[in-house]
Amino acid sequence: MDKDLLFKYNIPGPRYTSYPTVPYWQKDAPTQSRWEETVWDAYKISNQKEGISLYIHLPYCESLCTYCGCNTRITINHAVEEQYIRTLLKEWSLYKRIFEDERPIIKEIHLGGGTPTFFSPKNLTLLITSLLADCDVHPQAQFSFEAHPGNTTDEHLTALYQVGFRRISIGVQDFNPAVLAVINRHQTFEQVKHLTEKSREIGYTSVNYDVIYGLPLQKSCYIMETMMKVVQLKPDRIAYYSYAHVPWIKPGQRRYTEADLPDPDKKMALYETGKNALELAGYKDIGMDHFALEKDSLYQASINGNLHRNFMGYTDAHTQLLIGLGASSISDTWWGFAQNEKKIEDYTQRVNNGKLPIFKGHLLTKEDLILRKHILNLMTRFETTWQDPKDTCDELYEGLQRLEEMQDDGLVEITPYKLQITEAGRSFIRNACMALDARLRADSRKSELFSKTI
Template sequence: MDKDLLFKYNTPGPRYTSYPTVPYWQNTAPTQRKWSELAKEAFFVSNQREGISLYVHLPFCESLCTYCGCNTRITINHAVETKYIDAVLKEWKMYFSIFGDAKPVIRELHLGGGTPTFFSPGNLTRLVNGLLENAIIHPKASFSFEAHPGNTTDEHLQALFNVGFRRISIGVQDFNPIVLAIINRHQTYEQVVHLTQKAREIGYTSVNYDIVYGLPQQKACYMMQTMLRVIQLKPDRIAFYSYAHVPWIKPGQRNYTEQDLPDADKKMAIYETGRNALELAGYKDIGMDHFALKTDELFIAQSEDRLHRNFMGYTDTRTRLLIGLGASSISDSWTGYVQNEKKVEDYYKRIDANEIPIARGHELTREDLIMRRHILRLMTSFETSWAATSEVCMEVYKALEHLSEMEFDELVEIEPFRVRITEKGKPFVRNVCMAFDARLWADLPQTTLFSQTI
């Protein structure tokens, strides 16, 4: 890989789990009534045809992993589990009043965090059974959860398997003990091995590993050691993404300094080491920061042009409606977004008041919807086109101007009404998407909003 290109295009940029990205949402959230209208419209379009997606945010962790950028609540008091589950289930019932008499068809369910396995196996079972009560499980439903190797027990695996989970995402980050120590991540290689093997023994059909590059004290040789171990365990898919150093947002990252982070040269070496190891082992680049074996559903979905990306990441499931439950969760009706209150206490207050706990949101304009479709296709198919009138607006042609240098560098090919990302350009998919980000170009940030693209 051309190191000069890596340096040239290593600029701050969004991860595009949505368009517009959250910093560019309008200042006022949709009203309860407006969001109910948007959610209801999406429900009746999506439910019978493809089902709907559910994301549940479980924010509690027993200790703070200092690299983490997620919305978390640190506590060792497990008594919080019951109240939180009650609130989530009450929020879910509020959506039933929006849906009317129609039963929701659950196509996708994901438990994220925080640490979902902070909750006991019994409480997770109660949560999931409560979510599925009076709902219909789609025949091709996909249930997944995030697992911390340090506290996910065999009982957790069995309990979640019993209620329909077949996919597990394991937070590996790095196997090196020096790196794990500085980010306050308490887990061992042996725990990852056991968790992987036990999940497969029970019957889980998909195992994902999260690996992070650019962590404090990390070196290219550490990444090579980590990847050799990862390859031996052969997860079906791997999320290999850049550490986002945002201490002004996440104060826990102030437990180390910029001097502890690999500089630009070293970070590039870490990235190239990891990427090359994955490619040599047969993993295919299926999109932004994600790799999969040819036997994995994500790779198959991409080859069949049905790969999708939403707030839960890449998925082989396309639904128009995603309902996010719990503190800080984001919901997506395709034409609008809302995010729940971030603080657990504020979330409880809104639930107690029988309100959907909307803190902020955005209703998409016609231009937003056009640019969203182009960015989504670039992230999932590495190309986009706009032959139809409904696919074009002035901002599409402005995007071509922003792509001129990338075309010169052979990262994209531009044809009449079409842009294709080349094999050489795949590591720079975020940069290509940025060219189509009309709201970003209309209001370029004066301060750092996003992590580096590489």
């Protein structure tokens, strides 16, 4: 890969789990009544056609992994589990009230965090069985959870399997002891190996690994060693993404300084080392930071044009309505977003008062919806088209003009009614999305809001 291009396009930019991205949502959150209306409109379309998705945020961790950018609460007091579950179920009841008498059909559940396996197997079973009461499970349902190798037990695996989970995402990050120590991550290769093998023995059909490049003290030889071990265990899919150093947002990252991080040249070497190792082992690049084996459903979805991306990442289980439950969770109706209160106490109080705990959100404009469609297409199909006049707006054509330099560099191809990411441009999808991002281009704070794109 051309290092000059890597340096040229390695600029601050969003991760694009949504468009518009969260910093550019409108200042005022939708009113509860207006949000309920857009949820109901999406539910009427999504539920019978494809089902709905649930993201459940479980924020508790026993210790802070300093690289983490998630909304977490650090505690060793497991008495918090039951109260938090009660609040989640109350929030779900508020949403079910919107659905009236039409039973929800659950297509997708993802447990994120935090550390979902902070919760006991018994309490996770209680949570899922209670959520699914008065619901139907879609025949092609996909239930997944994030697992910390240091605390996920065989009992966790069995309990979640028994309530329908078949996908597990294991937080590997790196196998080098020095790197794990500085990011306060306590786990071993043996634990990851056992968790992977036990999951498959029980019957889990998909294993994902998260691996991060650009961590403090990380070297190319460490990444190579990590990837050799990853390939040995052969997960079905891998999220290989850049460490986002944002200590002004996440103070835990101040445990180390910029001097401990690989400089831009070394970080590029880390990226290329890991990417090349994965491709040599047969993993296919399916989109931003994600790789999958050819037999995996994500790769098949990418080939068939059915890949989707939302706040849970890449998925082949597309639904129009995604409801986020728990502190800081984000819901998506396609026409709008709503994020819950981040502080657990504020979230709990709002729910106990019988209110949806929304503190910010965004209702998409006509231009937002057009650009969202094209940006999503680039992230999931490496191309987008606009033959229908309804798929165009002035902001789209302005974005295409901003892509001329990327076209000159061989990273995109622009033809009448079509924009395509070239093979050489796949590492620069975010940059192409940024060119189409009208709200980003109108703002001057990019360096303060985002980490680097590569």
